[in-house]
Amino acid sequence: MARNDGDKSAFLSFLSSHSQDRLVISTHRKADTDGLASAFALHAFFPNSVIAVDELDEGAKGLAEKLGINTVVLKELDRKDYAGLVVVDTASYTLLEPAKQWKILLVIDHHHPEGRDMKSEIMIADEDSPSTAEMIAWLLPSVDAKSAFALAAAVISDTARFKSGNADTFRTLAKLMDVCGASYQELLEMGEPELRSDVKSAVLKAFQRVSIVYAGGLVIATSEVGSNESDAAQAITEAADVAFVASWKDREKETRISARARKSCHVALNEVMKEVGVSLGGNGGGHPKAAGASVKVHTQEALKRCVDEFIERI
Numbered sequence: 001m002a003r004n005d006g007d008k009s010a011f012l013s014f015l016s017s018h019s020q021d022r023l024v025i026s027t028h029r030k031a032d033t034d035g036l037a038s039a040f041a042l043h044a045f046f047p048n049s050v051i052a053v054d055e056l057d058e059g060a061k062g063l064a065e066k067l068g069i070n071t072v073v074l075k076e077l078d079r080k081d082y083a084g085l086v087v088v089d090t091a092s093y094t095l096l097e098p099a100k101q102w103k104i105l106l107v108i109d110h111h112h113p114e115g116r117d118m119k120s121e122i123m124i125a126d127e128d129s130p131s132t133a134e135m136i137a138w139l140l141p142s143v144d145a146k147s148a149f150a151l152a153a154a155v156i157s158d159t160a161r162f163k164s165g166n167a168d169t170f171r172t173l174a175k176l177m178d179v180c181g182a183s184y185q186e187l188l189e190m191g192e193p194e195l196r197s198d199v200k201s202a203v204l205k206a207f208q209r210v211s212i213v214y215a216g217g218l219v220i221a222t223s224e225v226g227s228n229e230s231d232a233a234q235a236i237t238e239a240a241d242v243a244f245v246a247s248w249k250d251r252e253k254e255t256r257i258s259a260r261a262r263k264s265c266h267v268a269l270n271e272v273m274k275e276v277g278v279s280l281g282g283n284g285g286g287h288p289k290a291a292g293a294s295v296k297v298h299t300q301e302a303l304k305r306c307v308d309e310f311i312e313r314i
Helices: 005-018 033-043 058-067 097-101 132-139 145-158 167-180 184-191 197-208 229-236 269-279 299-313
Strands: 023-027 050-052 084-088 104-109 122-125 211-215 218-224 242-249 254-261 283-286 290-295
Touching (some): 005 122, 005 132, 058 145, 104 132, 132 145, 197 229, 218 299, 229 254, 269 290, 290 299
Parallel strands (some): 023 050, 084 104
């Protein structure tokens, strides 16, 4: 992780200036463990703040239940009641649409800059960091036991058990474990929870609908699901080199795509999904091995565009 002392100074100055303000701390839609844990750890230093998310994924739900994390819905809040918005684990309006209406004071994010379009007074970004939780653990002057547990689980979750980790990641996890007193097994159960039966069913249906393309010595798999596209994409890459899984969201009139890749893939998925997103009326981004996009076309057209763009980059 390329730690920048200027970023830490900027954060500590922000903390000093805003610690008593009424703030909203939010993260991307369908918040994952990394986004929720990062918001929760910050919340401890801004006691008058609220954590706002529109939806939680399965891992984040488990963390919220275990630690008693209370959340509200961002789009239901009155901006006049708050000094501003703090955003963690995204810097893209596409992934947090209601943020367009808010004064954003601070963004802390670890994703690739190609998808970064939020306007914020302070932007702390490090695409080399495996997780936002690792950034938060470094920025905060201290963490309590609950925050340490949340951040440790997020580090495990967002690195996919250290597949994208580095030496700093292991050092950070060791320090967090010392503070929270939890075993690695306990943290692993929270960072990589057992899927519910309905989620397992959705993943298995994704396998039934898989289509395969061979290119550049790689197995590229695509599939469509009604939900849980990220879980399905992750599961499919246990066998395929690359997976693109799409889900049509009727209420939003858009397709959401999750992309995952094994270490055998040397094409950066964040760049693929950024190009696909923009070309199809939306946006995208993420990490080289785990990325996503939201687009304004139906699933089949979106998946074809993903495969075509990926093959062009092999």
